[in-house]
Amino acid sequence: MVSETNSEHTAPRAAVDVPQPDEPVEPSFAKSLFLGELPQDLVTPYPRLQRDERQHVARLLRDLRRIADELYDPAVVEQQRWVGDDVIAALGEAGLLGLYVDEAYGGQGLSQTGYCRVSEEFGRIDASLAVVTGVHQSIGYKGIHLFGSQEQKERFLPDLAAGRKLAGFALTEPTTGSDAYDLQTRAEPESDGAWRLNGEKRWIGNGNRDVLVVFARSETQGHVALIVTPDLDGVDAPFRYDTLGLRGNDLRHVTFSDVRVPPENVLGEPGDGFRIAMNVLNNGRMSLGTGAVGAVKKLIDLSVEHVHRREQFGQPIAEFELVQEKIAWMTTQLYGLEATSYLTTGMMDRGVDDVSLESAMVKIAGTEFLWYAANRSFQLAGGEAYMNDQPYARILRDIRIFPIFEGANDVLRAFVALSGLKVLGDELEELEELDLLSAPVRSSGLVLDHVRSRVRRRVAPPRLTHVHPQLRPLAAPITDQIQQLRASSEDLLRRHGSDVKTQQLQQKRLAHIAMDVTGQVATLSRITAAMNADGADATATERFIAETYVRRAAGRVTEQLERLEDNDDAAMLQLARVTYRRGGSGFELYPG
Numbered sequence: 001m002v003s004e005t006n007s008e009h010t011a012p013r014a015a016v017d018v019p020q021p022d023e024p025v026e027p028s029f030a031k032s033l034f035l036g037e038l039p040q041d042l043v044t045p046y047p048r049l050q051r052d053e054r055q056h057v058a059r060l061l062r063d064l065r066r067i068a069d070e071l072y073d074p075a076v077v078e079q080q081r082w083v084g085d086d087v088i089a090a091l092g093e094a095g096l097l098g099l100y101v102d103e104a105y106g107g108q109g110l111s112q113t114g115y116c117r118v119s120e121e122f123g124r125i126d127a128s129l130a131v132v133t134g135v136h137q138s139i140g141y142k143g144i145h146l147f148g149s150q151e152q153k154e155r156f157l158p159d160l161a162a163g164r165k166l167a168g169f170a171l172t173e174p175t176t177g178s179d180a181y182d183l184q185t186r187a188e189p190e191s192d193g194a195w196r197l198n199g200e201k202r203w204i205g206n207g208n209r210d211v212l213v214v215f216a217r218s219e220t221q222g223h224v225a226l227i228v229t230p231d232l233d234g235v236d237a238p239f240r241y242d243t244l245g246l247r248g249n250d251l252r253h254v255t256f257s258d259v260r261v262p263p264e265n266v267l268g269e270p271g272d273g274f275r276i277a278m279n280v281l282n283n284g285r286m287s288l289g290t291g292a293v294g295a296v297k298k299l300i301d302l303s304v305e306h307v308h309r310r311e312q313f314g315q316p317i318a319e320f321e322l323v324q325e326k327i328a329w330m331t332t333q334l335y336g337l338e339a340t341s342y343l344t345t346g347m348m349d350r351g352v353d354d355v356s357l358e359s360a361m362v363k364i365a366g367t368e369f370l371w372y373a374a375n376r377s378f379q380l381a382g383g384e385a386y387m388n389d390q391p392y393a394r395i396l397r398d399i400r401i402f403p404i405f406e407g408a409n410d411v412l413r414a415f416v417a418l419s420g421l422k423v424l425g426d427e428l429e430e431l432e433e434l435d436l437l438s439a440p441v442r443s444s445g446l447v448l449d450h451v452r453s454r455v456r457r458r459v460a461p462p463r464l465t466h467v468h469p470q471l472r473p474l475a476a477p478i479t480d481q482i483q484q485l486r487a488s489s490e491d492l493l494r495r496h497g498s499d500v501k502t503q504q505l506q507q508k509r510l511a512h513i514a515m516d517v518t519g520q521v522a523t524l525s526r527i528t529a530a531m532n533a534d535g536a537d538a539t540a541t542e543r544f545i546a547e548t549y550v551r552r553a554a555g556r557v558t559e560q561l562e563r564l565e566d567n568d569d570a571a572m573l574q575l576a577r578v579t580y581r582r583g584g585s586g587f588e589l590y591p592g
């Protein structure tokens, strides 16, 4: 039975105490929201790929679709349990496995936006293909690209970018999942600069392939990142996992027995390993967001075709309101997700150092939206969806892992909220008001009044003014939402002090408010750019989709703000403890 009072585990170490990589001077866009600020210059004008890169990406997309049409059948891939060496070779030859790698190392030199646009297409074709190629480039060799020495880049990147070799990212262990800091795999330095590696990793994509970036811990030097190749003595990938979905992804157990890793294979500096891992994951998460964009586009295509073809009660099921509601929901949510995803990649391309919150938000929003969209799409296809000759069941099985891997979504929610609260807490400390944080719990009404008046005094109202004049009525409520996000965050800090770390239900609400505010801003920025480029009339339909998204997101923010004050959290937590104590649900109407 799970202990009721295991308080050590209520504060998620990976989510809370993540060292902030390359702490920027200015808070990022999402962190600014917690301060009650709206740095418009980071989000307007909406970023757009330069013409040359657009053409480059369009060429790569054509090649990708051609390769998929000629060589790739998701059903066959499921059966043979591998995406196919011929597919990997063709993708490599077309440049599709070295998308962001510098041209000097044989890559395509794409920006993050260009890379993610191609990842979107991988997501549209098939999840196994998206994951195998994502493990390779989004996380596998990303560490070498970001932190490798010139010699390491020259040694590894040309083969990896051309797909002659495949890379993996080895972080997870049998006892180390979300709490990735707590690695048991050990690496100890030798006198000649080499490292002795011992331990085991589980669930590693491409784990039996050519290049593995392995994360381990040293007793004396902290976390280290090592480039491990299978020719080193003591490396083994003894078995492959049998999985629910993503059956084309070769998922391995990997062991290291006294492996001597040469000094030239240390990535970055010893002690930097955890920072490297977190940086890579921050990067990788963005392509999960755009991969979800691609996958939902495919689901909408499937559903629109199906609901028009299928007739019941003497009419196409497309005519029923409850069918239309599902299609409309997918369309409008997709618009917001796409706007937020490419706003995030665009911020990174503009040189914003810290997009860790934004990429976590995109990962949460994208993977959960995809899951619910796949369920709706499945529902609309009725019993047909249950048949294995249709794609729906495979899609559901494949994508179920997305909210779990590359950062479990609940851990990321805590990360978003606590990172925002930390920035706000630091500011309060500057104001010498931190002593209030340990004060006893106050009546929330009083605290909120105090906070709201202080916000009005200190901070210029967070207005989104760089939007098309016709959109101003929709942009106006965002000011109040951001002010309330700050006020509520400050209230929580004052009420709970550092115990706010344990308040996960409130953290979840703060994270969702920040996500929905960001979604509205991204959407208004995107549609403004479209209206400015093509005129209000030509973009009327797009504007209708965007406006619907913004109104619905604003409604969700209002709801979450209310729930911060008025909720049944205490009852729910008590209920969980009751259930733990009873060791199960424990009530049977008809015991037998």
Ligand SMILES: Cc1cc2nc3c(=O)[nH]c(=O)nc-3n(C[C@H](O)[C@H](O)[C@H](O)COP(=O)(O)OP(=O)(O)OC[C@H]3O[C@@H](n4cnc5c(N)ncnc54)[C@H](O)[C@@H]3O)c2cc1C
Pocket (backbone or CB within 6 Å): 011, 012, 013, 015, 135, 168, 169, 170, 171, 172, 176, 177, 178, 179, 202, 203, 204, 205, 243, 246, 251, 401, 404, 405, 406, 407, 408, 409, 410, 411, 414, 504
């Ligand atoms: C198909 C697949 C591919 C993978 N590929 C790779 C790979 O290539 N490389 C690699 O290193 N790893 C890989 N993984 C591992 C993956 O990253 C982990 O599954 C993930 O990090 C979560 O760890 P866990 O599964 O041990 O879950 P746990 O950490 O045990 O978490 C389980 C659940 O507990 C809850 N939880 C945990 N902590 C908290 C908290 N602080 N607050 C609230 N709730 C919490 C959440 O609901 C969470 O979903 C893969 C896994 C799968 C299944």
